[in-house]
Each structure stands twice: as structure tokens, then as C-alpha cells.
Amino acid sequence: MRRIILALVEDKPGVLNRIASMFRRRGFNIYSLAVGHSEVPDMSRMVIVVDNAPPNAVDQVTKQLDKVIEVVRVEDITELPIVTRETAMIKVRASPATRGQIIEVLDLFKGVEVADVSPNSIIIEMTGTTDVVESLLALLKDYGIIEIMRTGQLAMVRDSQLPD
């Protein structure tokens, strides 16, 4: 199953390499990775989603990530009440004949925009949970997906359901 790891790290060269290395050496695949500046100056926040890793091994990796000097905080938040989102850009084959059908499919989803329309394709931009992005992708498959670009999962712990 997938585990979601949230980390606050110093924004310095080589940090990403140190973190990725912890997964590489155990043979764990990083399913998605999202990094950007955080609310703290010179600190970045990372969401690392790991695929097919046993929970106790992920626990060990989390502790080992904490050993990395530039990692300020790290937590496996999979079991916590969290909000997750990701954005996907999907280029789909769309002729004038099929374009209308595709738009009808898109209407079934929230958070979807058409970012570009070209004679033979359109670029769809969608933000939602990973599950919903996956189900849109499944529906678009028959029209012919040309290219997919995803941000990777973003995640944030909800305060409202946290035990105090």
C-alpha cells in the first residue's frame, strides 16, 4: 500500500539526493514527490509517497530520514486525518467529432479545466485527490491519452479532527 511521508527540510543543495538515497538503498519506489517552499524561510516542505513498502520498513525509513541533518521534521501521515490533492495535466486526442464527448466526461468532475484546445488534441487540467484523478484518466483512456504530467500528491494534516 501507499504511505504518505511529510517532511520539513532545509532548502540546501543535495538535500533531495540524501532523501531519495534513503529510499533507493532499500529498493523502495517513490510513487510521487512534491517539493516547494514552506511558510518557514529557507525551509522546504516535501510530500513523499512510497509504493509497495511494508509499514514497518516505512517506519524505519522515516527514522532514518530524521537522521539526515537537514531534515527538520518528518512524519508518516498516512493514518492521520489529512487533505490530499494533486494536479494533473492530460493531453488527450480530440478531433472535432470527439471533443464534445470528452467535454461531457469532464462535466462529471469538479476541479477540471480545459487548458488548451488544438485541432487534434486538448490539454485538460485537473486538481483533485489521487483517486479522482485516476478515475478521470480511466474514462479518458478510450479517447487516446497522449501525455500525462502530474504534480504528485500534496498533503496537509487537518486540525479539526486531530486529538488534542
Next chain:
Amino acid sequence: MKLTGGQMVCESLLREGADVVFGVPGGAILPFYDYLTQYPKIHHVLVRHEQGGAHAADGYARVTGKVGVCLATSGPGALNLTTGLANAFMDSCPIVAITGQVSRFAIGKVAFQETDVTGATLPVTKHNYLVMRAADIPRVLKEAFYIARTGRPGPVLVDIPKDVFTETADYEYPETVNLPGYHPQTVGDPAQIQKAAKLINGAKRPVILAGRGVLIAGAMEELRLLAEKAQVPVVPTLLGLSCFPGSHYLNVGMMGMHGSAYANIAVDECDVLIGVGCRFDDRITGRVSDFARHAQIIHVDIEPANIRQNIRTEVPIVGDAKSVLRSLIPLVEPAKRSEWLQHIDDLRRAHPLVVRDFGEAPSTQHVIQQLFQETHGNAIVVTGVGQHQMRAGQHYIFDRPMTMVTSGGLGTMGYEIPAAMGAQLGRPDALVWSVAGDGGFQMTVQELATIRDEKLPVKFAIMNNGFLGMVRQWQELFYEKRYSQVKVTGPDFVKLAEAYGMLGLRATRKEEVAKVIRQANAHRGPVLVDFQVAAEENVYPMIPSGQSVKELMEDTLPGLEPTRR
């Protein structure tokens, strides 16, 4: 004060008390070596291979508790350090390695002797730096030394491009570090310590498993107080040897793959196991599901990632061994546990360490026992890796702390020569005996020249059996004696010693052993003794890899085949 980068490194080394450094110059680190001539207070030891420099810094660190320093140039120089860094990393040894890098403009252009050294050493260092501005050097070195010696100690590498050594900037050595992601937890959680005390107070058959963390934390006295107050027998790990007096009545002796049978059985039968400053490595636990089957486990370690890494733990305590034991001692009730201690004594008698007789030729066991006798247990013993190492762990009795220097986690053959050099430089007045195998000795033999240059009176005892002995033992036991590439020849070691300007001695018969050891002890300079030991001695007891005390193999009376329990 304006200084060049190279001068800043020297100033910082002196600030950190690094008065002995081990290195080899080369292209990218040339400017540093030029500035080094301005700092006569820094004693630079010119090793013959960078691996020797790293091991020497490691040996120096283990006997002094200080940070060891080694230096190398870019590319091959830095890469030659990696084995030594990995060795120090596994055994929690504080080292700062400073490497030259190609100039900034050449980085990433496949320049001559360019290697991505921070990339290559990432998995074998606690932390590393590539310093791109001279102005950063004081801060980086302050952090490097701090990180190397605090928390779970380890090696830190600082890679400095050639032109950064010559760049000028303001030098002011910082008093503090600012590392938002690095705060080793030294004080244990009081609630967890309470729980541990409760477990110990209720225990009928407790055992303390004491590792190198006790030595690093300087918790030897606390360990003794705890053991004596609660009458808990102490079992050291290989790296924990010397953290608890070897002749103390509560010292059961080393456990693990080649630990004594009684120590392994005691851990197997204990009801509470208190691991202090150890990481439950597979050479200790064997098959994890069978390890300390009846015990509730308390684990004290400063590194959270060590806890539950290998074994289940009922009471984890993250903290410094000294601090945690200090808090624990008042909560532990005085106890007698005479039945349990009696039982362990019975085990000792029922499962003694058997010394086999091989006729005329001395056994490694015999040599180590004689070495102990003739040095009155007062030597610092440095070992390589293999049969002689296990025999040293079994038969030398370490009463004084930090007197056993051995490559544990990485098992680096060849460690024994440079590490002994570092140990002797760290403790100039001590008697240092390096116990070696004839295989490992040939892996770093070039450092004998360094030892001679430095006029270090290190004594070497080569257990010369003409084999890579431990590998041969495994081939005998687990590969039906199909010996594959384990017969190893060497030079005439006495002549070799003489070629290096050392005294060379040889013992081929048992009765010569004590005499040559005495001769070596009496000689003021370095000595190499070629002990021609029995060729096919096996080290027992042995718990085969991945098995448990149930499968422990013991040597029986001389002449008999070993039995399985």
C-alpha cells in the same frame, strides 16, 4: 581577520584540538599543504595510502574519545578514504575527513582527478559538505566536528575545491552551531526510565547487554553501579569489550556468533534484557525470532533509528547511556539474585571456552592467552577481522576502558595496522599490541613505513596460518570443505619487518610464545612477531549465521569433534 581558506582549515583544526592529522597530499589539496607549513603545531602523519589515514584517525578516536582527522586529495585520494569512513560509520567513530576537490570552475566537467566525492561518500558518512566559498569554512568545520562527536558519533567529510583553499575571506570561528534538523536527544524520557526500573526490579534473570555506546558516553562507572546495585550480569558486545571490567564477577563475557556459550545461553534464558548503547546487530542476535525468547527488552540508545531496527523492544529509551543510567540507578532496587548468578556460574563450568591442543604449533587461542599474561592485561589491543579477532575477544581480558580497538560492523581486514598506528599516536605511553591475521596484514602493510617514520613502538602479532582463516572455517563447515581461494601465502614476515626497519621475531612452537612476547615488550621500537599457528584451527563456540543459540556449536574436549546443542 582575513585568511585564506587553507589557513582557515588549519586554524579551525587547532581550535578543535586536532593536533594529529593523517593524510596524503595531491593535486587538488596542494594549496592546503602549502599553508600547513605555517602551522607547525599540527602534527601531520604522512600515511602511505588514504585508507590507512582514515583507519588511523578511527583508531586514534577510539582510544582518546577525540575526533580523528584525515586528509586526502580529490578523486582517487578521496575514494581511498571510503572504506575507512564506512568502517567509522558502522562503529560510531567520530572522524572529520577533509578532501581537496578540483577548482570550482572545473567541477562537473570530468576534470583530471575529479570525482563527485560528496555523492560517493553519502551512504558512508554521517554528513558531508561541499564548500563553495572560503567564507563558509569556519562554520562548516565547526558543524563538522560537532556532528562527528555528538549524538551517535560518525564520520563527516568536508570537500573543498582547490581554489577555495586560496580564496581570502573574514575568519571568525563560531562559538555555536545552528542546525535546525539536528538535536540529539541525550536525556531519556522519565516515564520510560520508570518503566525500565520496574521491569528490572521485577526481573528474576536479568542481563545487561553493553555495547560501544557505553564507552562513547563514558558511562562505564554508571554501568558498574547499576550492575552491582541490582546484581545484573553484564554481557559485552564485541565493540562493548572494555566498557565493563573483564575480571569483574558480574562480567559474563562476550556474546554473539563467536561469544562464549555461557554468555549466549544466559541471554537466551534471561527474562529482562537491558541493551545499553548497542544496536542488536545480526552478529549478536542471530535469528531474530529466537533471540532472547523469554525476555522483555529494554533498549537504551542515543540513535532513535537503532531502536526496533532489528528486534522487538518493550521499553525503548532514546538517550545518552550515561544520562539514562544515572537516572535509572536510583530507581533500581538493590537485589541479590544469587540463584541466577549461581546458574550463570554453573553455565560457565558446563560450557567452558575450550583451548585445543595442536601438538607443537601454538594455537591462536594460546597466543592470545599468553599475550594477556605477558602484558598483564595492560595493553591496548587492536585487531583485524577474522579468527584472531574473535580469539582476542574471547581470551584477552579487558579491565580498562577503551583498550579494545576492533573493526566490528564493517569487518574491515587490514584495519589492524593503521588503527594501531592511530591508537599509539593517541596514547603514546600505552603498550599497543596489534593482533593480525596473515591475510589482513597484507592489505595495509604499507603503513609499516609510516609507523617506522613516526617511531611508534607498536607491536604486531601475526597469527600466521597460511589461510584466510575465517573464510576457510566457513568453507569447511558450510561448503563441505571445498576450499576455494583461501590458501594465502605471504612474505617472510621477519624479513619484511627488517626491511621496514623493525625488529622481526618468530615463534613456531608453543613454548616460544611467551618468550618472544616478552622480547617484543622489552624492545623500545616497533616489533613484528610472526606466530606460525596451527593451520586449521576453527573458532568455537559458533552460532552459524542466521541461526540461534539452539544451533550453537561448541568445541568439546581436545581431539573430539564439536557438538551441537
